[in-house]
Amino acid sequence: MSVFTTVDSDQLTTFLDQFDCGELVEHKGIAAGIENTNYFVTTTGGRYVLTLFENHGADELPFFLDLMAYLAEHDIPTAHPVPTRDGAYLTELNGRPAALVQRLTGGSLDHPDPAACAEIGRTLARFHLVSADFPEYRAPDRDLAWAEETADQLQGAATDDEKALLADELAFQQGQPRDDLPRGAIHADLFRDNALFDDGRLTGIIDLYYACTDAFAYDLAVTVNDWCTDEHGRSLAAERDALLGAYLAERPFTATETSAWPGLLRAAALRFWVSRMQDKYFPRAAAMTYIKDPTPFRRILEAHRETGEALADWIVDNQPSGVAR
Structure with missing residues (x-):
């Protein structure tokens, strides 16, 4: 998770109009990882992760998002994608395919027992x-x-x-x-x-x-x-x-x-x-x-x-x- 494509507050506010998730409070880039652009997004309706896909075309992304939804709906703890008001998991932001998913609680373990x-x-x-x-x-x-x-x-x-x-x-x-x-x-x-x-x-x-x-x-x-x-x-x-x-x-x-x-x-x-x-x-x-x-x-x-x-x-x-x- 890195920031290759910058997203400012105005751009994100417009993007979030597609979703029933409240108004933007703040967003912050995530530096860890190396493949996609990721931001933590907080709105008046909840906490999310925004991903802009840097290396995948829009045609291959439904597999990932559908799998995440499928697993979450079968009680595997994964982040369910947030659908737009039209029911789509995948949309676009700053010329990149983009998705908004639920932000889960907790943190990673450096030294798991x-x-x-x-x-x-x-x-x-x-x-x-x-x-x-x-x-x-x-x-x-x-x-x-x-x-x-x-x-x-x-x-x-x-x-x-x-x-x-x-x-x-x-x-x-x-x-x-x-x-x-x-x-x-x-x-x-x-x-x-x-x-x-x-x-x-x-x-x-x-x-x-x-x-x-x-x-x-x-x-x-x-x-x-x-x-x-x-x-x-x-x-x-x-x-x-x-x-x-x-x-x-x-x-x-x-x-x-x-x-x-x-x-x-x-x-x-x-x-x-x-x-x-x-x-x-x-x-x-x-x-x-x-x-x-x-x-x-x-x-x-x-x-x-x-x-x-x-x-x-x-x-x-x-x-x-x-x-x-």
Whole structure:
């Protein structure tokens, strides 16, 4: 969440006339994140988040907004989009597609404890059980083909050891298809800063603008990599056991998912290492922005490459009793 497109009070007042949400009190740009322009908006009718989409066309945005509404209406704590008086979730502001969504209470956790990890694991499993029936489809935009294309772009900027590791991991991932894994709509970016807690209670999962149709176990791997590793890429056992144990209790893995798990953890680490290298070496201009260091995800990737099949063994040993292994 950054500010690439500036919105002043007059522009926002006119924009809000489309909604039944009261009159503008104040708005403030949000600096964290790197993809879209975001503002906190307070009106006489409530508190909201305004997003101006910088990298998505209007034709692909209904998937995100419809998914957010679908999840919220199925008791998954997500921010429901606010419809205009005409019933539309998507509109336009300053030449950008734009949406207004409910602002949830709570804040993110920098260092979640095992209890918080268990809560996110349970909720992500429920998310997947619900989203399996979501009728819309969106292909991943940060898939292996994207990683290979970005790797080519990075050839003139990355260091020799970065390029060597990247080439080796891309070759490995070519042999790790996941089309046969259970799938549906996934979050694809459920990091700690995309979950809100209030007094130990999970109050919201936010920022679904990487959501797509992909393997549920891959989505879990993205989450585990952020929530359950330290700054050196080492697994935090208590946090990992809590998150995975809570997830598996709600949605046990199939045998195919168990076998794929080590490669999925590597694929999830690769995706964020590559995207952060891209942002580091080819930053975009913005009024407010925050570029994240790619080094932690390189360390996570290297740690998963060393750990190997022991990761799948943990899943086998911790599946709920009575579940086929």
